[in-house]
Amino acid sequence: MSTILLTIDDRKVHGESGETILSVARQHGIPIPTLCQLQGASTFGGCRLCLVEVEGIAHPVSACNTPIKAGQRVTTQSPALRADRQMVLELLFAERNHYCAVCVQNGDCELQSAAAQAGMDHVRCPYLSPSLPVDASHAQYVLDHNRCILCMRCVRVCAEVEGAHTWQMAGRGIEARLVADNGVPWGESTTCTSCGKCVHLCPTGALYRKGASVAEMQKKRGFLLRILEGRELGRTGEEPTDDFLVPTVEIRS
Amino acid sequence: MSTLQPENPSIERRIALQRVGRIDPESIDDYLAEEGFVALRQLLQSANPDSVIEAVTTAGVRGHGGAGFPTGRKWYFVAKADAPVKYVVCNADESEPGTLKDRLIMEGDPFSLIEAMIIAGFTVGATTGFIYLRGEYNLARHRLENAIRQAEAAGFLGRDILGSGIDFSLHLHSGAGAYICGEETALISSLEGYRGEPRSKPPYPTQSGLWGRPTLVNNVETLVRIPPILRHGAAWYRASGTAGSPGTQIVTLLGDVNWRGVVEVPFGISTRRLIDDVGQGVKGGALKLVQSGGSSGGIIPPEWLDLPLDFDSGRAGVVLGSGALLVCNAHRCVVDLTTVVMAFFRAESCGKCVPCRVGTVELHTLLQRLTEGRGTLRDLSLLETMGAMVKRTSFCGLGITAPNVLLDGLRHFRDEYIAHARDHRCPAAVCAMQDSAWGELPHLATVG
Numbered sequence: 001m002s003t004i005l006l007t008i009d010d011r012k013v014h015g016e017s018g019e020t021i022l023s024v025a026r027q028h029g030i031p032i033p034t035l036c037q038l039q040g041a042s043t044f045g046g047c048r049l050c051l052v053e054v055e056g057i058a059h060p061v062s063a064c065n066t067p068i069k070a071g072q073r074v075t076t077q078s079p080a081l082r083a084d085r086q087m088v089l090e091l092l093f094a095e096r097n098h099y100c101a102v103c104v105q106n107g108d109c110e111l112q113s114a115a116a117q118a119g120m121d122h123v124r125c126p127y128l129s130p131s132l133p134v135d136a137s138h139a140q141y142v143l144d145h146n147r148c149i150l151c152m153r154c155v156r157v158c159a160e161v162e163g164a165h166t167w168q169m170a171g172r173g174i175e176a177r178l179v180a181d182n183g184v185p186w187g188e189s190t191t192c193t194s195c196g197k198c199v200h201l202c203p204t205g206a207l208y209r210k211g212a213s214v215a216e217m218q219k220k221r222g223f224l225l226r227i228l229e230g231r232e233l234g235r236t237g238e239e240p241t242d243d244f245l246v247p248t249v250e251i252r253s
Numbered sequence: 254m255s256t257l258q259p260e261n262p263s264i265e266r267r268i269a270l271q272r273v274g275r276i277d278p279e280s281i282d283d284y285l286a287e288e289g290f291v292a293l294r295q296l297l298q299s300a301n302p303d304s305v306i307e308a309v310t311t312a313g314v315r316g317h318g319g320a321g322f323p324t325g326r327k328w329y330f331v332a333k334a335d336a337p338v339k340y341v342v343c344n345a346d347e348s349e350p351g352t353l354k355d356r357l358i359m360e361g362d363p364f365s366l367i368e369a370m371i372i373a374g375f376t377v378g379a380t381t382g383f384i385y386l387r388g389e390y391n392l393a394r395h396r397l398e399n400a401i402r403q404a405e406a407a408g409f410l411g412r413d414i415l416g417s418g419i420d421f422s423l424h425l426h427s428g429a430g431a432y433i434c435g436e437e438t439a440l441i442s443s444l445e446g447y448r449g450e451p452r453s454k455p456p457y458p459t460q461s462g463l464w465g466r467p468t469l470v471n472n473v474e475t476l477v478r479i480p481p482i483l484r485h486g487a488a489w490y491r492a493s494g495t496a497g498s499p500g501t502q503i504v505t506l507l508g509d510v511n512w513r514g515v516v517e518v519p520f521g522i523s524t525r526r527l528i529d530d531v532g533q534g535v536k537g538g539a540l541k542l543v544q545s546g547g548s549s550g551g552i553i554p555p556e557w558l559d560l561p562l563d564f565d566s567g568r569a570g571v572v573l574g575s576g577a578l579l580v581c582n583a584h585r586c587v588v589d590l591t592t593v594v595m596a597f598f599r600a601e602s603c604g605k606c607v608p609c610r611v612g613t614v615e616l617h618t619l620l621q622r623l624t625e626g627r628g629t630l631r632d633l634s635l636l637e638t639m640g641a642m643v644k645r646t647s648f649c650g651l652g653i654t655a656p657n658v659l660l661d662g663l664r665h666f667r668d669e670y671i672a673h674a675r676d677h678r679c680p681a682a683v684c685a686m687q688d689s690a691w692g693e694l695p696h697l698a699t700v701g
Binding site: 043044045046047048051059060062065067083084087088091092094095124125126128149150168169171172173174175176 | 448455600602603604606614615638642646647648
């Protein structure tokens with residue numbers, strides 16, 4: 001290992017040989033947007049959001065998989081980079097059905113915040129609006145293909161950390177789909193340990209816990225009558241016969 | 254293939270194709286009778302692998318897969334890499350549309366590839382080689398399998414080759430029909446049994462390739478040039494071609510020409526000579542354009558016909574790539590051509606990166622609108638912006654080259670695109686335009 005000096009956005013910074021531009025930039029508090037990058041898992045390089053300019057290279061390079069070099073001059077913000085990042089995000093929004101208003105992840109979504117930060121305020125290209133299924137066969141979790149951006153975080157963490165190798169990518173190009181156990185409904189997977197790592201690392205609402213999505217909450221409206229019934233029983237000194245669904249309510253007469 | 258005619262020395266020079274059509278490709282005796290394995294024998298006797306790298310470097314061989322990387326340097330990188338195991342891989346996944354050169358070599362002279370791979374293994378210090386063959390090449394597979402068997406039986410493959418103490422085993426692997434696997438890192442992923450997707454470079458395969466070992470990946474046409482160079486010398490090879498691109502190049506000539514087929518010519522020949530002297534002229538009308546280098550290549554407009562075809566002219570705009578030349582006459586529509594090319598990339602994108610996976614679909618959708626008379630000038634401007642963006646930001650060569658024909662088309666034939674987008678008219682009368690642009694209610698976003 002040896003220390004390497006380079007310049008990022010006119011700031012002199014340093015890193016160890018073998019480190020990437022992204023990791024050195026982060027250590028120095030220089031923000032570079034990412035989506036597929038996941039600390040703790042292998043590098044993928046597919047989202048193309050972390051593109052930066054390196055002096056002497058004609059096209060932008062992805063910061064997540066480009067090693068630092070001595071004397072390198074890196075630019076992380078420029079009008080051209082902003083335009084490229086915006087279009088990457090536009091393509092992602094046009095690819096599947098991303099309707100934030102009815103998405104379980106609204107307000108805590110990495111795709112949504114990346115778009116907001118990039119200033120992506122509309123989509124110029126035609127929406128592809130594919131007809132995609134939702135796999136709710138798993139007892140605890142749901143896979144909604146409409147929100148998947150194919151970042152491979154789930155595939156990587158399942159293989160590299162959990163060691164289950166449940167998730168795979170099937171099909172190619174625009175037909176690429178996340179599949180469990182080479183193409184069975186998630187609930188029928190014999191390798192999935194239900195550990196939930198993929199669910200918590202998914203940047204969007206593609207993988208989520210059951211009961212969390214829009215309109216999925218079931219209200220327990222019967223509680224009021226049961227409270228009143230409980231009071232009545234309390235007064236007469238009888239034991240309640242019904243199981244109280246709102247257990248923290250204290251009954252005082 | 255029946256398209257190969259007797260050599261015409263005034264224009265051709267056959268090095269890679271020297272035996273094709275002249276020997277029985279299923280007989281090792283025929284190969285041996287035509288200087289077969291002579292270069293290998295001499296090399297094993299001299300036991301000097303460095304001499305090979307020197308000869309290849311001096312001859313100035315460059316990668317014939319399309320990128321034109323100096324072959325001698327690649328061999329040097331793998332040879333000097335310090336690792337207990339190394340591999341030699343032949344990229345025979347020839348999938349560039351309209352390119353048939355590697356197929357012709359493997360079908361017509363399979364032993365030459367085997368000899369070249371043994372030489373490569375000895376030179377870089379690898380004892381195992383793989384041929385990654387395009388899945389659809391059934392005859393080539395049959396002939397290579399047969400050639401490997403015969404070479405093994407004759408002692409050219411396996412342990413202690415010709416008593417030299419050198420081992421080399423060769424394995425044939427058929428792809429499953431994915432264009433992306435012609436990209437060397439995707440090829441390596443596929444060979445390892447993984448999904449055929451490109452990997453980050455660096456590390457380059459010369460440092461960390463197949464199963465993490467230093468790996469030499471070369472195209473078929475590149476490899477078969479090595480034995481004749483060792484036999485006759487670098488000066489002999491450099492006797493034709495240009496200073497930057499010495500030697501010869503196999504060209505697949507197709508489209509609107511009177512003779513279509515495969516021909517090996519010195520580098521630096523002009524497109525015009527190929528069309529006139531080899532193709533016997535344009536068929537069915539005046540020349541409109543030549544699409545060079547397959548779908549990932551570029552467009553040569555008529556005013557560039559006299560530029561030399563070599564690796565360095567690519568900087569001026571002529572892309573040699575895989576050596577395919579698709580000749581189009583005046584009755585062809587450039588927007589239609591672009592749409593067909595984009596449909597190819599849409600189908601062949603692996604899906605790893607966003608610009609290529611979604612961008613090729615969006616570009617194809619927008620182009621289809623133009624060919625159906627539903628386009629707008631706004632669509633045209635988006636095509637140009639997005640085409641440049643996909644080229645700039647894609648992960649691997651597939652996405653980087655996918656918009657080439659579109660961007661070249663806009664550069665040389667902009668009026669034709671405008672006629673489609675603004676006037677809903679196809680000047681070449683190829684595209685089936687709708688009667689009215691308002692035949693169906695357009696998507697709101699298309700109102701320009």
